[in-house]
Amino acid sequence: MGIVFLVVGYIAWQGYPAVVNWFLNGFGMFWDGESNFGVIPTIFSTFYVGAGAVVIATAIGIPTAFYLAEFSSSKIRNLIKPSLETLAGIPSVVMGYFGYFYIVPIVFAYFGGGLGVLSAWIILAIMSLPFVVSISEDAIRAVPNSYREASQGLGATRWQTAWHVVLPEAKSGILTAILLALASVLGETMAVWMVIGPNFNPAITLDPRPPSNVLTTLIAANVGQDAAGVGALNEALYGVALILFMLIGILNIAVTALARRRLSK
């Protein structure tokens, strides 16, 4: 257990001066890696990238989960679900490499831009799809069969049953899936790094085309710039790590609370 304390403690110990400094003097709008360590644009862009990717993954993943759980034959389900779960583990560096050569050109051709938030959305959505499908499928299948039988006994079609009976029951499970996907997307590094730019000072805009930056890529692109490992940059990086860690911690706590509420129900 000491290990966990060691890691978390070290990050907190190294990162807290920067965070305190941010809270006292404002988070700043400009990052040059030497004396200005403004992270507001990056934090904004982190949320924007995370939210967009999760929306895409949800829009495709949850209907897929419904199809697998409610409409498909068990043969199809037994084929698709394990393969999706296995594919979930495609290393992110490979996904990033693929994304650079296949998603970025397509985005570039159709929307302009190329390296940027839009490419990151797509690659992150593909990466978190298996997550969303697998967890929400479990949640949908956990709805007792008697509910479905009762609904269909009243003359409802399968779709009406799925929409009016199963979905409200499985709602909290699906929400858990979405939050977990968000946590994994926020923590994703390599694939985003390879397709998003990075640009340390992204404009605060809703246009998803220009190169941007998220907290993880900010860390990744700056590790090793500070050779001595003791300077201001290092401190700022640990500050960024601490913020990211807290964000994901909050998400995980929310997930745990949701699960507990569902169990007690």
Add this chain to the structure above:
Amino acid sequence: MNSYLKSLRTYLKTHEREKIFAGLLICICGGLSASYGILLAVSVVTSGISGSSFLGALPFTDIVADLLLSLLCFATAVPLFLAGYLLAESHYGGIVIAGIFGIGSFITSIFGITIPALGLTISVLCLIGTLLGLWGQRKTIRTKTRAPVIEENVMKLCLRLCGLIAVGCLFFVIAVIFIRGMYSVSWDFVTKPWPVSWSDATAIIEGVKSGIIGIGPQIAGSLLLCGLCELISIPLGLGSAIYLSEYAPQNLLTKVIRFFIETLAGIPSVILGLFGFTFFAHEFGWAQRSLLGGAICLAFMILPWNIRIAEESIKRVSADFKAAAYALGSTKLQTIRHVILAAAAPGILTGILLGFGAAFGEAAVVLFAAGNEGALWPSQLTLTSSDIPTLPGWIYGAFRHLTQSQDVTQGGWREQNVAFAGSLVLIFIFLAVTVAALLVRNHFNKKLAGT
């Protein structure tokens, strides 16, 4: 011929005219899209030049991107034909798909999409078809109500489409990596050393072709790193799992411990990389990237999974086994060693293998804490001072060199293929480990169920 005419006439009689017309319009859109795809593919394949010179106004300079676009045209043609048919059959799905395509192609042609003329034509035709379909549908609803069944079928279709997209995306990724990587993979490629730099393109291509260079050290380095990481995490994980499930009382301390394990699971890998990069160098004076430091950080990463899976499989051991062991007079330690661990072994082994797979594919930790550009064989490495070669690090290095100061659509095709081959090897090892884990689990589950 006559019978065809007859069936056509009955079809026209049983279906409303505006719907058939709408369906025809949408099918024409599909035809346009498909024929554009064919033209593009033919022009690229026969002349070997990109479609930009053939049809004009294309920002592509890459033949592959052109082929992809023609594939995309075919892919859009299929749902368009489907929508046309559905419209004629008075399904809502047809209207929805046609509407989406109408709006979508309008937006994309405004966005400065490639072929404004084609895009605008398709969007106008689609929107007219949608409106006609809607009008026809209103008439239908007034006359007869078949809504629930139609709704059922349409929604089922939409759900199935989503499923196809989801599975299709992932299989597309795998297919691309496999197709582009497989030419370079050979026995030499996975065993020979890598003495060249990525900036020397001809050396790489020739070397791989004649089997002189390969990624042997990288594979060996990755395996060694993950093996060391398992050596660190297995005792820790197993010990914690046994303690948590067998010894620990249900009190505040256990809860805190569990909470911290969850927290550790939530640390993004790049933070562990940052930690490994500075902590060991700063506090112990090791190199910034080292074998032991990387292995320790990777062990932190997979530890929570190991603990969780091991704990679960220990808990699943039936209480009868334990009771029988105690009844035979064994002590608690003996019970744990000879009964519980034996019965929980397959689950624990599955967890270890899954952890190994996760560690093997992890790049962010490895890149910062273990090494990226080294080229030494494992026998030449030292524990705390050398930058060790790893497969994810190699792929990332390839990526950086191949994309440096180059336009998005350019870059050497064959060098890219070599890096795809590395990715293929990485995925292959990862999948092999994962499948082995699943097989172990299934095998023992069956055995347990059988006895």
